[in-house]
Amino acid sequence: MKHSSLPPNPASNARGPALAAGVAGNCAPAGSVPAQGAAGTQTRASRPDLQEHLLGTYDRGQPGPLFIFVGGMHGNEPDGIWALQDLLADLARSQAPLCGRLVCFAGNLEALRRGDRYIDRDFNRVWSEADLARGAESGIHEFEVRAGLLAQIESEIRGVKQPVVFLDLHSTSAGGSPFSIIGDTRQNRRIAFALPVPVILGLEENVDGALLGYFGERGHIAVGFEGGQHQGADTRDNHLAAAWVTLVTGGGLVGKHTPQGKVSFDQLRKAGHGLAGVVEMRYRHHVHVREEFEMVQGFTNFDPVHAGQLLAHESGQEIRSDQDGLILLPLYQGQGQDGYFLGREVRRFWLRISTGLRVLQVGKLAPLLPGIQRVQGEDDTLDVNPKIARWWVVEIFHLLGYRKHEPVEGRLRFSRRKSWASR
Numbered sequence: 001m002k003h004s005s006l007p008p009n010p011a012s013n014a015r016g017p018a019l020a021a022g023v024a025g026n027c028a029p030a031g032s033v034p035a036q037g038a039a040g041t042q043t044r045a046s047r048p049d050l051q052e053h054l055l056g057t058y059d060r061g062q063p064g065p066l067f068i069f070v071g072g073m074h075g076n077e078p079d080g081i082w083a084l085q086d087l088l089a090d091l092a093r094s095q096a097p098l099c100g101r102l103v104c105f106a107g108n109l110e111a112l113r114r115g116d117r118y119i120d121r122d123f124n125r126v127w128s129e130a131d132l133a134r135g136a137e138s139g140i141h142e143f144e145v146r147a148g149l150l151a152q153i154e155s156e157i158r159g160v161k162q163p164v165v166f167l168d169l170h171s172t173s174a175g176g177s178p179f180s181i182i183g184d185t186r187q188n189r190r191i192a193f194a195l196p197v198p199v200i201l202g203l204e205e206n207v208d209g210a211l212l213g214y215f216g217e218r219g220h221i222a223v224g225f226e227g228g229q230h231q232g233a234d235t236r237d238n239h240l241a242a243a244w245v246t247l248v249t250g251g252g253l254v255g256k257h258t259p260q261g262k263v264s265f266d267q268l269r270k271a272g273h274g275l276a277g278v279v280e281m282r283y284r285h286h287v288h289v290r291e292e293f294e295m296v297q298g299f300t301n302f303d304p305v306h307a308g309q310l311l312a313h314e315s316g317q318e319i320r321s322d323q324d325g326l327i328l329l330p331l332y333q334g335q336g337q338d339g340y341f342l343g344r345e346v347r348r349f350w351l352r353i354s355t356g357l358r359v360l361q362v363g364k365l366a367p368l369l370p371g372i373q374r375v376q377g378e379d380d381t382l383d384v385n386p387k388i389a390r391w392w393v394v395e396i397f398h399l400l401g402y403r404k405h406e407p408v409e410g411r412l413r414f415s416r417r418k419s420w421a422s423r
């Protein structure tokens with residue numbers, strides 16, 4: 001199946017060596033402080049055998065952003081761990097003049113040891129408010145793991161004044177181009193659009209309980225990166241490249257001090273096959289019983305699908321697409337509740353418009369427009385009369401962060417997560 005021809009990512013034209021953008025001044029090299037933990041870099045095995053979440057830190061005592069990079073949230077995705085160990089070793093070797101602090105964590109240690117996606121519950125779906133309230137006492141392995149990892153992350157971010165830059169490294173059971181996944185905020189866009197791979201918007205409305213959703217809701221920069229197929233030939237290198245580029249675009253390194261920045265950018269551009277558009281996630285197929293779900297073979301990420309196309313079988317029934325779009329994350333592994341996602345390309349025009357509207361905080365003014373009313377008592381819900389406000393309503397409201405819409409008594413009701421869209 002062919003890749004769709006996505007247009008260039010909005011930030012991709014003037015990129016390449018323009019990686020130094022966003023960096024707050026030069027950070028003079030300080031005394032030599034080796035990366036802690038890097039010496040423990042393991043020889044490559046298919047399953048990381050780690051005793052603790054902390055993979056290592058790199059900090060030269062210069063003021064700057066806090067970067068928290070995470071790998072191995074899923075036990076069948078070891079490439080992120082190898083890449084973060086590579087990164088720590090490279091930083092220690094090169095003594096790169098990092099402004100700020102980098103902390104690298106491994107996610108689900110026991111699942112990584114076993115090479116299984118998870119033990120009891122998907123570790124990247126246990127970060128919802130409801131699950132967090134259940135605490136560790138429920139006997140679910142991943143709740144216990146979460147308590148340990150969360151405590152360490154909390155102790156790092158406590159007292160940090162500016163948004164922390166989270167990068168969460170994953171891989172996919174299907175092949176295809178690497179891509180990033182973000183909740184659609186301006187600060188997330190800035191980091192994700194700088195990676196020369198496609199960007200998927202709308203994570204927050206389609207996936208409940210993801211690590212990045214949790215920290216994104218708290219106002220931090222949160223970018224997920226899917227580096228390629230599980231243990232694919234380039235997946236580890238793609239992760240490493242994404243990590244370098246994020247250190248630069250996140251304001252930790254000045255491009256000229258990081259030969260890896262340019263190399264990494266080229267690596268990702270090559271891995272992305274020149275695909276670098278923006279796709280809005282619009283549908284997630286939930287799998288209730290994994291054994292009863294079988295994806296049609298041969299899909300890779302970003303394959304175009306059309307309405308009516310057979311995508312999977314479940315409990316003896318055919319599952320067909322209800323829309324034209326692009327397929328994402330088709331499930332070809334033994335565990336998981338996400339059958340597949342469907343997305344739709346977002347044109348650059350709408351991205352520019354929505355950025356402008358957000359800067360102007362037009363979302364707050366929307367109720368002053370004809371045909372649009374705020375739902376009483378619900379700050380983040382608007383009712384739109386499509387007969388009056390008829391042009392591009394769905395497109396504009398989606399890109400203002402109002403991603404859920406449903407018909408209510410002849411009107412369209414749009415809602416968004418609290419305090420999300422203004423960032």
Ligand SMILES: [Zn+2]
Nearest residue numbers: 074077170171
């Ligand atoms: Zn994953």
